[in-house]
Amino acid sequence: MPIIQLDKEVWTAITTTDKTGGVFHLSGNGTVIYAETPVTPVGHTPATPTSRKTQLGDSFTYWGVEAVNFLWAYAISDDASLTVTPAEV
Numbered sequence: 001m002p003i004i005q006l007d008k009e010v011w012t013a014i015t016t017t018d019k020t021g022g023v024f025h026l027s028g029n030g031t032v033i034y035a036e037t038p039v040t041p042v043g044h045t046p047a048t049p050t051s052r053k054t055q056l057g058d059s060f061t062y063w064g065v066e067a068v069n070f071l072w073a074y075a076i077s078d079d080a081s082l083t084v085t086p087a088e089v
Contacts, residue, residue, distance in 0.1 A: 018086030025054040028080025
């Protein structure tokens with residue numbers, strides 16, 4: 001399971017070809033938000049469409065990510081790290 005480092009206030013792709021799997025918020029004291037889009041989202045405002053959010057210790061399963069999309073993560077107030085585990089196919 002790879003560890004992905006997130007720089008504060010930078011959208012980072014956390015999936016590539018995997019469309020199902022799990023995410024665990026491993027470190028960082030702030031909130032991380034997630035978006036499913038084909039291209040890098042631009043910035044973050046309250047109007048930014050997001051699919052979920054996590055804080056330290058939270059986890060979730062993702063599935064059904066469309067073939068053209070990627071899952072992106074954005075650390076709002078602190079650098080963070082995630083583990084991303086693609087599901088076995």
